Amino acid sequence: MSAETPDYRDTVFLPQTDFPMRAGLPAREPDWLARWERIGIYDRLRERAGDRKPFILHDGPPYANGNLHIGHALNKVLKDFITRSQQMMGRDSRYVPGWDCHGLPIEWKIEEQYRAKGQDKDAVDVVEFRRQCRRFADEWIDIQRQEFKRLGVTGKWEDPYLTMNFHAEAVIAAEFMKLLMNGSLYQGSKPVMWSPVEKTALAEAEVEYHDKESDTIWVRFPVLNGEEAGLGACDVVIWTTTPWTIPSNKGVVYGADYSYGLYEVTDRPEECWASIGDRYLLADKLAEGVLAKARLEPGMYRRIGDVNAETLAGLRLAHPLAGVEGGEGEWDAPRDFRAAPFVTDEEGTGFVHCAPSHGMEEFEMYRDAGMLAEVITYNVLEDGSYRADLPLFGGKQILRPNGKEGNANRAVIEALIASGKLLARGKIKHSYPHSWRSKAPLIYRNTAQWFAAIDKALDDGMGEHGDTIRARALASIDQLVKWTPQSGRNRIHAMVENRPDWVLSRQRAWGVPLTCFIRKSTMPTDDDFLLRNQTVNDRIVEAFEAEGADVWYQDGFKARMLDGIADPADYDQVMDVLDVWFDSGSTHAFVIRDREDGSPDGIADLYLEGTDQHRGWFQSSLLQACATKGRAPYRGVLTHGFTLDAKGMKMSKSLGNTIVPAEVVKQYGADILRLWVAQVDYTADSRIGPEILKGTADSYRRLRNTLRFMLGNLAGFDEDEKLPLAEMPELEQWVLHRLAQLDHAVRGGYNAYDFQGVFQKLFQFCTVDLSSFYFDIRKDALYCDAPGSNRRRAARTVLDILFHRLVTWLAPILPFTTEDVWLSRFPSEDDSVHLHDFPDTSADWLNEPLALKWEQVRRARRVVTAALEIRRSDKTIGASLEAAPIVHVEDAEMLTALKSVNFADICIVSDLSLTADPIPNDAFRMTEISGIGAVFELAEGGKCQRCWKILPDVGSHRHPGVCARCDAVLGDD
Template identity: 50%
Template sequence: MADATDTTDTPAGRDYRDTVFLPETPFPMRGGLPQKEPVILEQWGDLYGTLRAERQKQNAPLYVLHDGPPYANGDIHIGHALNKTLKDFVVRSRFLLGYDVDYVPGWDCHGLPIEWKIEEQFRAKGRRKDEVSKDEFRAACREYAGKYIDLQRDQFKRLGITGDFANRYATMDFTSEAAIVAEFHKFKNSGQLYRGSKPVMWSPVERTALADAEIEYHDHVSPTIWVKFPVTGASDDHPDDLLAFRTGTPSIVIWTTTPWTIPANRAISYGPEIAYGLYEVTAMEEGLEFAPWAKPGDRLIVADKLAEDVFRAAKIAAWTRIYDINPSGLECAHPLAALDSGYGFSVPLLAGDHVTDDAGTGFVHTAPGHGADDFEVWKAHGHHEVPDTVDPDGAYYPGVPLFAGLKVLETEGKKTGKFGPANGAVMDKLIEAGNLLARGRLEHSYPHSWRSKAPIIFRNTPQWFIRMDESLASGDSLRETALKAIDDTAFHPAAGRNRIRSMVEGRPDWLVSRQRAWGTPLAMFIDKQTGQPLHDAEVDARIVKAVAEHGADIWFTAPDSDFLGAHDPARYEKVEDILDVWFDSGSTHAFTLDPRLPEHGYTGDRPAHWPADLYLEGSDQHRGWFQSSLLEGCGTRGRAPFKAVLTHGFTLDEKGEKMSKSKGNTTDPLTIIKESGADILRLWVSLVDYSEDQRIGKQILQTTVDAYRKLRNTVRYLLGALADFDEAERLPLDQMPPLERFVLHRLHELDAQVRTAYTEYRFQDVVRPVLEFCSNDLSALYFDIRKDALYCDRPDSLRRRAARTVMDEVFMRLTAWLAPLTPFTMEEAWTTRFPDAGTNCARVIPETPAEWNNPAEAARWAKVQRVISLVNDALEHSRNNKWIGGALDANVLVWIDSDDLYQAFVGLDAAEVFRTSTATIRQGVGELSGWTAAGFDEERVWPIVSKIETAKCARSWRRVPDVGSDPAYPDLSARDADAVRYWDETHA
């Protein structure tokens, strides 16, 4: 039917607009979400408590999502919004599927970013960190973190996140710190913990050791140097003239990108399988702007494969290879020995499997205090003394000859993170000593601190480690236990398993100590005589009890005797390092899930269960929280604290570039919520493939708004069409017309898809099929066909009752299916129709009758829609040529030369299907007069459109033969006359 408010070409007489049953609803077309959503939040109150109480009454099965804690230091950003929204999809969809969901939001509170902020605050007041007591400093950190926990909590709530915020956890809570200490004690007491002095990744800017998970790699330009180590000794199996000085002392050449480590050199490593040669320089390049450091007659030992590269760098034009060299047994002088007796020691040649001839010289300068491979090869050859060259600030210790006090990296001011004077000073001294062969610059990938973004160095320090390869009580090592746990875990997407597995297979021992102030301490005592941790259950219990009552600060302020009891405090050293923050967050399962297990004394009605059903974070957490939780759980309980892991990618701008404030390409979730509403942001999350990196920006959000309008308009139309619907109208399936049977089949089909997609965390596979259903099956087909019956049939007609029955079923499912994704809009729709029925969020998906499944009807309508598309082409052509004004002016004769397509129309009203006044289907070959359209001949379908000259019904505007057949209503069709008579009688 035409728009009932249009009066164009309306026959004279009564105005029937009031008799048309137009949709009526207070649900507006415009969402107004920024204003409505806060009102809905207020109405929800403690929604999470309501939902859990409802499910617990039903004795629903428990589902646990454990929250990976965001860091408490600022407003939420788009990454927070993506992560927390995905978690909310999980929580709400599991409630929708009938589960009782345990989800406790939490926060990570310790660590360097907060320390820096507090240091800045004290500096602004003219106080350095070392002038502030640890107690005062930690109190300021605690206050800062608490402020942002409150801020982020409110922002997450505004986003529509539902969870147990009233009982949120934070790693700085006293009970949390006590639980973390207790977990640490388990590693201490099981023998998995040890103190080792080895090179670790060290941040001079942050003055602390860093673990692999705290490192990221960025392009970095480093100086490169080729250095000569003069050979001073050789075993008997070397050529007699190797040390004959007729043509100069031979030198082994090394290449390094860290000149500052030369003072720490103690050896040179070589590859036993690499071919080396002794070369003599015979000529230098000419016409150079500078004098090269090499000269004819120099004898150099390098790998044969790399000799040409080395000589090119040194500007050597010609050379002679004298003979093969086996580096085994050679000894060299330190290249700075001629300048200071402090470097007068011998530098041995050590075989090492880590040496290759892919780049450099085939020899590796070995500074055991500044590299993992260097350390291992030094130890493997029986050496135990590892020199300490650089202090925590990245400056040479006072005892380092020639370079005392010089910094490797700047740690203060505008040059923080830039190279200090150390590299340049070392190169200058190598030139002075005559042992610098060449130098250059190299741009390469270099490790940086994840937090400060400053370069790090390798530095030998005593640190505490958890062993990865020591056998546990089970007989397996921590690494083996973790790898088995990975195999037993479900990963979404599946590629996550290989990623974390490769990281765990290759990771070193877990470095857990940090030299900072704000964190949970390694609360233990070391026996000064043995160097081993004290194992005393009563001491451990006193420590944990004190921390639970007073917080971790008590460890730094209380006298040792308070904890040691009968032990002599003079014999023990208190460890004041703090734990790696990943150990903190990796232990969160221990104080959010474990405490509510019956075996831990929980007496409530609904304990949580361990392990959690799901951990959900960004893909970077394979090296972070996922891995630390895995290792913590495996080390203390023999398995991972999760059954499944879900990972999402990172959010980029519309061009696919990483967001940064300096670029000005960030998208602020709080701005989106303020301008468009949280449901728009949530809909964007549901539409993207979260397993990959996703993009966001104004244009993408506009596409999301368009999709939202489709959903909203669909729900609005349903609400209008269902005004005053009651159970007396409901029609049973066996009385449903074919079109309604088809829509019910689509509901049955979608219901299975939605349930499976939610179960498997495929939220895109919920919203996209539902959007297509709304656009294609409902708006473009069902609503359009049934509009005439809804508006113009009398209310008790079977056709109208069937339509309203099906629309009720559609409404009940759409508002349920979409409740986890766009909860505010679905709540508004639900309460508009059922203001006294409670919250939409508490519903479960309505059961869908199996008898709705009707593949035959679906197949029929797939064929019918192919014909509809061709008829629409013909109608459009006729309108464009002004042969007809609209579809209701048309009669359509459709020839179908396909028995399959023809049979699809058996039992259907073709005029109703085509939305024309009259239509006829005939089997056979037809011919279009005057034009052809693509697809007609292929489908063997030929629609012929002609204009109807009969009278137009003044109410429905259909041109049908029975207009005027009822004398009481001479300007109406019989159907419309009957409906108006009903209207007049009921409104008398």
């Protein structure tokens, strides 16, 4: 600018906004949280709901015993996306957060405190112990509540549901007593997953599988009548990975359809437990492998005959410890020997040893044969040790209290060696059940437990979807519930179709008790074994409502409940507590059904948890509700995967690869963490790490710049400035067409819970359609056109329309940032973007012919801008406004389209020529866009000192150094 040329910078309408370029989210987000709480957004939305249709996302309760991990953050943020988006699409979206408060994890923590002090937990009054558990849960609920709120999750945080609240405990008891009354509750003795460390039964949902190295042994069971059967002295060989079950053996089974042979040892190596002349019965398919384990090579044995099913059926076996010194006759009786359908010839020996107290298949076989009384043993106590009076092994431990291997396996193996009945031994690494709480291995153990029978016909008047719990559950899965993704249906259907009865009882202290009374001197199979009286049930519920479940343990409670109904001396009070999955499975009753902010029909629109909950909360809720209300408690189930580190590995403190939500929030802000959730395909396992978060932060920065551009260029905009659609240039009409398309896509995406799709469409629109195209083109008009020009008014009208849609569409994902943006434009003491819905979008904006035309315009623009980029790179020009290219267009329709718009402005050049002449050889072309070539030319004329275009008329107007357009804008100043 020469000394004679005025400075026109103050005449340009540059963006004006206080919205900062740097977000400062970690420091600023807490202020927004405080503001939302102060103005009571959640409650205000409920108060003004009017006739909106409720949307209930029922919260799967996290466990109140530790700080949040990244999986918690993924889960709660996904829920928040849903509740916020459903609200902004016109529903009354209610979200009541909750916590699972009872159960072993908390009880275990309190016991650890006792152990650390050298105190005996069993010496503490049970009510006092339960109070300590309650206080522990309360402390963690407060911590987790603040951590969840810091993530921007909206909900009824001041009044959550807790499974340990008195009303919740009363309802859980009432729901349990529905099983008591409808006949599905029974006490049975069968093998269940048992934790010796925690001294309680576990349900499948409380079990996780980890690799474990186990002893494996091949054991000889002598055939007692081999001579009679024409086999001579011989042994049936079995294989097991649980040597500790051998003392409880009651039989051996075989496969009726397999080929078996009699194998004789003819030679042996020096170190071998086999002897020359030994004869072994083995499945032919497995024989070579078994004998190799016994260190017998081919040539050291021979097959001397077939053994058919008829011969096998006539054999009688002895226990390998029969007649052993010190055995006191414990194992001297012959063992049962029969065919069984669960025997395979894929591994082992073709024979399976049966300890029905420690295996479900054997248990069911002998139950169906009416032989349980003959084969059930009680050799293993609750702590995983053998009963003290068991010969040879009394007091030996399967597991030590710390969960490590005990001395039982070694003792059994040594006894088998001493008796000469061990053929081979080894080790195997296999997937083995562990407690998900203590992480210790589990055993199958026969104990008396309380079960819900899921195949018993219920006469409860709720048979619309089936008469049994299983039938109702399967019908609900297929007919009443939408599964997202659909694979969730297959997963839970297979689990429910094949699952056993539900083990309801736990031998612990912290939980809702099994509120029932059993008649003394009766058997579980007797009709009067359980006291079924509705008046007693009502008394229990009333007492729990007033005093909580602790009252069950107070002296005199039994007499108080049975007063005037039954003699308390005739009944025992059950002291087991309910499986915590029954607690959480009952939440639909005391949250969705009972709360004022619940659902009129007591059914949630959506349950959302991780894929592991198909065997956990989804299933326990399904079974519980099918037992007590006849159908599933939800209409939809959405599942997400797990969180992994950036390399795809499971997060572990020992590996040092954990990502803690609080640390991410401290470094980047909650909106960055939320944006990461929106960017991942949550239906699969999701990776997160420092580099991934840096990429997320970059995406956020680009979005923020888009929003800041709109804010800056809307300064001073009011209703009088708006232009109707018909008066807008085609470019603005095209933007509105894209908005109409996006409105449909965004709403559809949010309704389908496709947050990745919503974000990708919005991000692509903001960065490609707006920042790199529309904003880039319209900067000139916004900065340099007269305030009253149609082009500038149209652009600002579209920016206003864009603002309202983009800010609200992004609000469920980026609640803090969009609030900041909204209030930067509309300052208010009590307004919030989260009090607004998505704006309605007119279908009149859709214009497919215009969109097709502008697709051609954009394709042609790509050729021109690419040609100019080459000239910018080689320093021929410094800016595109220095160019005046000649554009050769072969297609007549495209040429007509380009001539109908101001293509020079669209390409951001000072001048541009369009021609149908053949494309010169030296023209720039793009292989993917045929029929268009650009020839570079420099713009002629002077550079306007206001808009920087190079035009021939610059310097010929009233105002020195400007073009005609800028001269007119400057007027008479």
